[in-house]
Amino acid sequence: MPAASPSPIAARPSPVDEPIEKGNSLWHDAWLRLRKNKLAVFGMGTLAIVAVACLFGPLISPYGYEEQELNNTFASPSWQHWLGTDQLGRDLLVRLLDGGQVSLGVGLCATFVALTIGVAYGAVSGFFGGKLDAVMMRTVDIMYSLPFTIFVILLMVFFGRNIVLLFVAIGAVEWLTMARIVRSQVMAVKKMEFIEAARSLGFGHRRIIFRHILPNILGPIIVYTTLTIPAVMLLEAFLSFLGLGVQPPMSSWGVLIKDGAEKMEEYPWLLQFPAAIFSLTLLSLNFLGDGLRDALDVRSSKD
Amino acid sequence: MPIRPRLLVAALLFTCLFGAGCGKSKSPSPDSSSAAGSQVPARKVLHMGNGAEPQELDFQVVTGMPEHRLALAFFEGLISEDPQLNIIPGVAEKWDISPDGLTYTFHMRADAKWSNGDAVTAADFVQSYQRILTPALAAEYSYMLWHVTGAEDFNKGKLTDFAQTGFKALDPRTLRLTLRQPTPFLLHAMNHYAWFPLHIPTLKKFGALERKGTRWSRPESFVGNGPYLLKEWSPNQRIVAVRSPTYWDRATVKIDEIHFYPIELAETEERMFRAGQLHATYELPLSKLAVYRRDQPESVRVDPFNGIYFYRFNVKRKPFDDVRVRRALTLAIDRETLVSKVTLADELPAYDFTPPNLIGFKSRHAIQGDLAEAKRLLAEAGYPEGKGFPKVELLYNTLEKHRIIAEAIQQMWRKNLGVDITLYNQEWKVYIDSQHSKNYQLARAGWIADYVDPHTFFDLWATDGGNNNTHWSSAEYDRLLRSALGAPSTEARYDIYQQMEKILVDELPVLPIFFYTRARLQSPKLKGYYTTPLDNYPWKYADLAP
DSSP states (O other): OGGGSSSGGOOOOTTTTTTOOOOOOOHHHHHHHHOOOOHHHHHHHHHHHHHHHHHHHHHHHHTTOOOOTTTTTTTTTTTTTTTBOTTTTTTTTHHHHHHHHHHHHHHHHHHHHHHHHHHHHHHHHHOOOOOHHHHHHHHHHHHSOHHHHHHHHHHHHOHHHHSSHHHHHHHHHHHHHHHHHHHHHHHHHTHHHHHHHHHHHOOHHHHHHIIIGGGGGGHHHHHHHHHHHHHHHHHHHHHHHHHOOOOTOOOHHHHHHHHHHHHHOOTTTHHHHHHHHHHHHHHHHHHHHHHHHHHOOOHOOOO | OOSSSHHHHHEEEEHHHHTTTTTHHHHHOOOGGGGOOOTTTTTTTEEEESOOOOOOOOOSOOHHHHHHHHHHHHHSSSSEEEETOOOOSSSEEEEOOTTTSSSSEEETTOOOBOTSSOOOOOHHHHHHHHHOOOOOGGOGGGGTTTTTTTHHOOOHSSSOOGGGEEEEEETEEEEEEESSSTTHHHHHHHHSSSSOOOHHHHHHTTOTTOSSGGGSSEEEOOOSSSSSSEEEEETEEEEEEEOOOOOOOTTTOOSSEEEEEEEOEEEEHHHHTTTOOOOOOOOOOOHHHHHHHHGGGGEEEEEEEEEEEEEOOOSSSSSTTTTHHHHHHHHHHHHHHHIIIOSOOOEESSSSSOOOOOOOOSSOOOOOOOOOHHHHHHHHHHHHHTTTTOOEEEEESOOHHHHHHHHHHHHHHHHHHHOOOOOEOOHHHHHHHHHTTTOOOOOEEEOOOSSTTTEEEHHTTTTTOOTTOOOOOHHHHHHHHHTTOOSHHHHHHHHHHHHHHHHHHHOOOOEEEEEEEEEEEEEETTEEEOOOOTSOOOOGGGGGGO
């Protein structure tokens, strides 16, 4: 087990004349393993392309996402408008890229919020155990039982409609599962000898949690994070559908797909392009998540 | 969360993606012969899309349009209207109006019968009116009868003796209504289900009169006096009407059965029409209109509809307390482009406040001005080029069409005036509530008239009007409104309305956008069925070509 630990406890005194075998860091190993996984590499590449396109595409495009050409509505894809135009004559490509900023942004932002709260909460709960654990986990159970939509509507009512708040609201809901996963991992790890060793050296709780336990449970955390991003993007689509998400004329992938689905028989491109990009991104994230899990989970991939 | 459902979603999306093209290859073919239930060729069965499931078939306690079409099948009022909106006889074969316009005497035909064989009498009408006005029934449309003396007081509980109201059965076949003030449009207003009779003895059999939803309106106990009889009511599936053997004008009725389908989704309706399962739809999705116009124009019907689409200003809130701002925003909308490129259903751009097809009334005043004037007005109001314009939120109810229109107008204001607004949608009930409590700045709204007379559109903006909701108030306007009903002739009355129209055009409490039309699909085989501006054409003239 200590092999997984980043601290080089494993270095044993060796015969002087033999050169010391250079140890690989956890990250380096993981990276090598990840690179062998073709699907994961494909996922990473696609994500990078999509992210760069969404960030810089709208800057290059001659059209604005809210710019209407009412004389050119429902134009099919052409050289002028590569992906055609929508009901108000707005260029679909630039709306798709601009919507990608919202969708990817909400994915990253909300996931970051979920990650921060979930990891801290789960680690504390799992490490201290006992009554504190019981109280904290029952609180999570209670929050689980709250209907999500009502919770978000409540947040919107209290804090007003604001896109940043939307990111936070989603993150504030998504951390629950993360907290549970982290807690269970922490409980397993804290019984191990190296933790006792750290304790016997007189380290404080904070140092033990953040320097000794967390690095050992990074695998599950990273994997779950890559799985949270698509879940969060789907949630944003759902909220925008209900009118609680982004407000027009801004768009997000969820909004574009919803609009396109209503008109798919007459103007199929309005659905095909957004759906293709959205599916591609979700699949890429899933591939990357699977790849990361295999790469980081030392126990399962030791050969 | 496990990974599986997410992959499933992705798979579904892909299916959508590649399945999308398939729908196109199937060309629309309205084929009524394959319609369900028409195996016996001799029977004419009409299949109608009817929007939503009716709240009730007790037509005194409902409010919707789908209910109106059902009411017209099962009941008949004293009078009716033809497609040109002329008054034609119903249960009453003739009527007299006193010279002062205050007394209406209806002479009812001898052969008018209920479906259980009883004669339709004047007492039936009086008892029905007593029921709808009973405060305990809380019928929303009871105000339709308030023109009659004492009706409002009785409805509000101030008068308890119904005999003191203006409803009188002089003899079994003569009904007299005494009005509290001349109401020139009374006959038009009477072509509404609030004025239809009910068979009171049947209602009494199934419970107290002021109880809603008793079993009298179920097929086994239903009694009506209209051209059709209720045969089957399968909630959320269909309502079947068969021709009534007792209806006085049964020789005119040509269709044997009408099946009403409560289908709320316009897309579903359109697919059923394409599959030949419906002869006519209740509405038509906007995006399908162009396709049908190209492929089978004979099935498309776009009719004017007695209503106006507008944006309400809350004139107590900045910046809309300034008429120059209201005017600038009103002038900066390109209504022609909006109706021809965005709404697409031949709506009429609105530059005044009254729809054009209101029996002879056409506004002489219109909102006039160009973009330069709009910019000048906005600068005068203190917002040159839109600088410093306060944060404004446009409220609309959650519906695709309203969002698209709002986005187009938002962009016009941004481009033309430099004014930036945000959009905000609410569910229908919350949205209605926000307007009544005047908790909005700018709100999308519509008004569909209950009867064909300009009065209904002027009534709206009275200071105490229940649907004014803008805080706008004008003493002069209120005075004109009160004097209108007492005007000696229709011309004089319309002259007063013209003056009121002038006030509205000057003050702009709301921003008119367009006058509604209704687009729907109707098989060319369905003859003799027209949509009037209120969608209340009688069923008895409808026929199906083989």
